Amino acid sequence: MNQIGHPTSIAAKDVSYLLHPNTNARAHEQRGPTVMDRGRGVFVYDEDGKEYLEAMGGLWSVALGFSEPRLVEAATRQLERLPFYHLFYHKGHGPASECRFR
Secondary structure, eight states, X not given: OOOTXXXXXXXXXXXXXXXXXXOOHHXXXXXXXXXXXXXXXXXXXXXXXXXEEOXXXXXXXXXXXXXXXXXXXXXXXXHHHOSOOOOOTTOOOHHHHHOOOO
């Protein structure tokens, strides 16, 4: 249930601090967000447990599904070593160099 009225809720913080692409900001102030809580495979679940087929986020970051154990393990290893680094000015790093499309 969207708790936009509670000042410390995720919904209230969302309305106060985030800008959403392709969203009417004034309408969003009134309606508030649908807060997603978790993902598994091709599905995401809102804070009330309602299941949605995720057909949008995979375009950019979760093409292999949510909570895939092998990806979680690989990401954890990399986060412990080097969470992020840019490629500007001749800089490089192993994970970027190892990326291949198969």
